[in-house]
Amino acid sequence: MKYIIKIFKSIFKWMPFSALITMFDYFYGSFTPAVITFISVRFFDSAMQVLNGNPVQYDLYLYAGLYLGIYLINDLLSYVRSITLNAGIYEKGTAFFRMELYEKLAKLPLITFENADILNKKERVERAVNDETLSAIFNHSFRFLRSGIQVLGIAAVMSAYSIWLLPLSLLSVLPYLFARIIRGKEFYYIKSRQAKKTRLLSYLWGLFNSRQSIKEMRIMGFDGYITDKWRNVRDEVNEELWAAEKKDAVSLLICDVFRIIGYGISVVIVLILALRGTVSVGVFGAAIGAFLGLQNSMQNFLTGFGRFSEWILYAKDYYEFLGMPEEKNGTEEYRGLNENITLENINFKYPNSENYALKQINLSVKKGEKIAVIGENGCGKTTLSKILLGLYPAESGQVLYDKKPVEDFTKDSLNVKISAIAQDFVSYNLTVRENIAISDISRLNDDNGIESALKNAGVDENIKIDDIMGLEFGGKELSGGQWQKLAIARGLFKNSELIILDEPTSALDPLIETEILSQFIKAAQNKTAIIISHRVGLCKLVDRIIVMQNGEIAEDGPHEELLAKNGEYAKLYNSQAKWYN
Numbered sequence: 001m002k003y004i005i006k007i008f009k010s011i012f013k014w015m016p017f018s019a020l021i022t023m024f025d026y027f028y029g030s031f032t033p034a035v036i037t038f039i040s041v042r043f044f045d046s047a048m049q050v051l052n053g054n055p056v057q058y059d060l061y062l063y064a065g066l067y068l069g070i071y072l073i074n075d076l077l078s079y080v081r082s083i084t085l086n087a088g089i090y091e092k093g094t095a096f097f098r099m100e101l102y103e104k105l106a107k108l109p110l111i112t113f114e115n116a117d118i119l120n121k122k123e124r125v126e127r128a129v130n131d132e133t134l135s136a137i138f139n140h141s142f143r144f145l146r147s148g149i150q151v152l153g154i155a156a157v158m159s160a161y162s163i164w165l166l167p168l169s170l171l172s173v174l175p176y177l178f179a180r181i182i183r184g185k186e187f188y189y190i191k192s193r194q195a196k197k198t199r200l201l202s203y204l205w206g207l208f209n210s211r212q213s214i215k216e217m218r219i220m221g222f223d224g225y226i227t228d229k230w231r232n233v234r235d236e237v238n239e240e241l242w243a244a245e246k247k248d249a250v251s252l253l254i255c256d257v258f259r260i261i262g263y264g265i266s267v268v269i270v271l272i273l274a275l276r277g278t279v280s281v282g283v284f285g286a287a288i289g290a291f292l293g294l295q296n297s298m299q300n301f302l303t304g305f306g307r308f309s310e311w312i313l314y315a316k317d318y319y320e321f322l323g324m325p326e327e328k329n330g331t332e333e334y335r336g337l338n339e340n341i342t343l344e345n346i347n348f349k350y351p352n353s354e355n356y357a358l359k360q361i362n363l364s365v366k367k368g369e370k371i372a373v374i375g376e377n378g379c380g381k382t383t384l385s386k387i388l389l390g391l392y393p394a395e396s397g398q399v400l401y402d403k404k405p406v407e408d409f410t411k412d413s414l415n416v417k418i419s420a421i422a423q424d425f426v427s428y429n430l431t432v433r434e435n436i437a438i439s440d441i442s443r444l445n446d447d448n449g450i451e452s453a454l455k456n457a458g459v460d461e462n463i464k465i466d467d468i469m470g471l472e473f474g475g476k477e478l479s480g481g482q483w484q485k486l487a488i489a490r491g492l493f494k495n496s497e498l499i500i501l502d503e504p505t506s507a508l509d510p511l512i513e514t515e516i517l518s519q520f521i522k523a524a525q526n527k528t529a530i531i532i533s534h535r536v537g538l539c540k541l542v543d544r545i546i547v548m549q550n551g552e553i554a555e556d557g558p559h560e561e562l563l564a565k566n567g568e569y570a571k572l573y574n575s576q577a578k579w580y581n
Contacts, residue, residue, distance in 0.1 A: 003315040004141055011089065011138045014096045018088025019138075025081040026142035032074055034153030037290040039063050039070070044282030085139060093135040100322070101129055107326040111392045115351035116196070118324075123199050125321045128314035137311050144308070154290055197237050204230040266291045327411070334409035336417060336497055337528065339402050341365040341388060346397035348387055357383045359551045361397070365528060367497075370521055372539050373532045374572060375548035381532045382423075384548065385500050388530070389418060419496035423503035425487035427478075429470030432463055435486050439494040449493060456523035457489035458516040485516065492523050499524055502532045510537050510576075517541060536573045545569060 012019045043063035105122075112118050128134060207226055267288055274284035346361035358380050365371060365388075373381050386392045390399060390406035399406040406414070419439065428435050436453055437444045450465050460482060468475030469486075478486070491499055501520070514537040521529065521541050531538055539545050539559050547555035547562070547569045554568045562569035 003312055003319055004137060006319060007134055007137050007315065008141070010096065010100075011093055011135075015088045015092050018084040018092070021084040022081055022089060022139070023142060025077045026146045028077055029074065030146045030149035031153055032070060033150050033290070033293045034157050036067065036070060037154055037157045037286050037293070039067050040286035040289065041280075041282045043067055044280075044285040046282075048281050089139055090132050090135045093138065094129060094132050097129045097134050097318075101125060101318075104322050104324075104326075108324060109327040109393070110386070111351065112324070117352070119199065120196050121317060121321060123196075124314070124317050127198075128318055133311055133314045134318060137308075137315060140308070140311070150293070154293055158287060158290055197233055201230065201233050201237060204233065263292060328407060330408040330410050330414075332404070332408045332410065334401070334413040334417060337367045337401060339367060341498075341528075342398075342400040342403070343388065344398045344400065346387055346394045346399070348383060348392065348394050357551050358387065358394075361387075361553060363546065363553065363556075365530065367528055368526070369544065370524070370529045370542040371531070371544045371546060372542045373530060373546045373548060374534060374536060374539065374569075375554075377534060379548040380551040381534075381548050382502050383551075385420070385502055385530065385532055389420065389500065390414065417497045419491045419494040419499040421487045421491040421499075421501050425484070427470065427483045427486075429472045429475065430468070431465070432467050432469060432486070433465045435469060436465075436490050436493050439490045443493070450489075453489040453493040453523075454486075456492050456519050457485045458512075458519060459485045459489055481512070488516070488520060492520065496527065498528045498530075500530045500532070503534070510535060513537055514541075536569075536576050539569075539573070547572070 042059065046059045046063060204226060270279065270284055270287045270291070273279045274281060279287070341364070343361050343363040346358055347356055348358040349356045361384065373384060375381055383392070387394055387399060390409075393407070401409070428438065430438075432454070433444065433450060436450045437446065443449055447465060454463070454465070463476070463478075463482070469478060471477045488501065491501065513535065517531065517538040518541055520531075521538075529542075531542065542559075544556065544558060545562055546553055547567075549568055555562050555565065557565075563573060
């Protein structure tokens with residue numbers, strides 16, 4: 001009940017008018033079948049008196065008018081409910097639930113998205129929202145309640161004519177209850193198990209919609225492999241669902257057979273009662289329709305009750321996800337770095353991993369210092385930057401900004417002072433102006449600042465600040481290297497004191513990379529800069545070099561000093577020296 005109550009509170013908060021209209025219509029519809037049954041008996045009996053030669057009575061017109069009036073009102077309310085239900089409860093409700101979910105996602109710690117179990121749960125929650133399951137709980141709760149009242153109302157009217165019709169109608173539709181409870185839970189658990197495969201299916205499908213991946217697949221000739229892999233995963237998912245749906249269809253077929261047999265027997269029983277004179281012809285005519293209505297109401301009641309076992313599990317997932325711990329926000333305002341950033345005894349490993357990505361890291365970064373962090377792929381360079389920025393929490397150890405833990409500062413005040421360009425940066429199909437100024441949107445019209453950032457990042461002079469980027473909206477298409485330069489310009493444009501570049505020039509020629517990084521370091525002369533790379537061309541330009549190996553700091557020092565040690569740095573430098581000669 002607590003999940004149903006939460007959904008009701010949300011719907012009434014977001015769409016009170018639609019919720020009230022829906023509630024009133026279902027409330028009105030709850031009593032309609034019983035009233036119609038009562039009026040039908042009176043109407044049929046009055047009509048039979050006329051057919052038997054008696055004069056037309058006022059009752060005939062009265063019951064005929066009431067019968068038609070109730071149906072007209074019922075149809076009108078159903079029409080209104082259809083509009084408010086579809087446009088209000090389902091479309092708007094789903095939009096609000098989706099927005100609530102996305103707001104929650106924005107507040108979760110970034111490390112959450114490295115946890116496969118949480119990503120699987122996120123997949124189930126998104127499916128519940130997108131399939132309108134939560135909105136359906138609101139709607140079907142009223143339908144379920146209406147069906148229950150209809151059953152009681154019709155049963156009360158019919159019991160006045162023959163008590164035998166009640167147990168027969170109940171037994172004929174009771175199998176629906178067990179079928180829906182069993183099958184409903186089966187569907188939920190199947191979809192829960194399939195969450196990982198569904199995410200894989202979505203990922204593979206996304207490859208077919210990406211220009212970059214399509215181009216590579218065609219050139220390298222492995223598009224057939226990806227297609228076959230997508231088809232195999234799709235078939236695995238669908239076959240499991242189809243098997244469950246087949247069982248469900250067979251169960252419902254058996255239930256329908258019971259219902260039809262029960263209805264046929266009921267018609268025979270009420271006919272025998274009418275021939276014996278136990279009930280009138282009017283009761284016979286009304287009872288046939290009422291019994292069908294009773295069966296339908298009981299079927300809706302029982303199947304609705306059974307399906308709730310499936311829906312509530314999805315609602316449980318949704319609200320448990322909303323209840324996940326959010327990223328902690330400090331209380332102290334960050335006013336800028338005065339001395340240094342210190343990492344003390346940092347250990348870190350990713351969720352679902354037994355191996356440490358960082359081990360016993362001790363590091364100090366002075367204000368204004370330019371540092372290169374180098375090492376082979378997978379050595380922990382990027383993880384180190386995320387720990388340093390406070391994006392990921394260390395398992396043990398501390399990250400201190402001027403001897404204060406980074407988690408003590410408010411995220412907003414810290415983010416204003418930090419700029420980061422990731423290797424997997426986003427290419428925005430917007431104007432160059434927006435691509436750059438999005439890092440500090442308050443300066444969207446700062447043409448001089450934008451042009452300076454473009455120049456310092458080495459962006460082609462033919463690209464103007466109001467040009468639209470990307471072919472999707474009729475703009476210019478850039479090479480991977482030009483997109484990277486735009487990303488670097490975006491980082492330079494922001495008035496930050498600390499800037500981190502994570503493999504910022506991996507798509508560029510080593511010589512061009514050195515040239516751009518040289519310009520970058522000049523442009524960032526008043527900033528603290530950390531450049532992460534697996535290339536050593538920039539190392540002569542920085543104050544210090546941190547060499548990472550297997551999650552540990554292998555070496556730390558300036559270029560000439562590390563070269564003289566003839567250690568890991570010298571090995572990397574000598575292996576790449578030919579690129580820079």
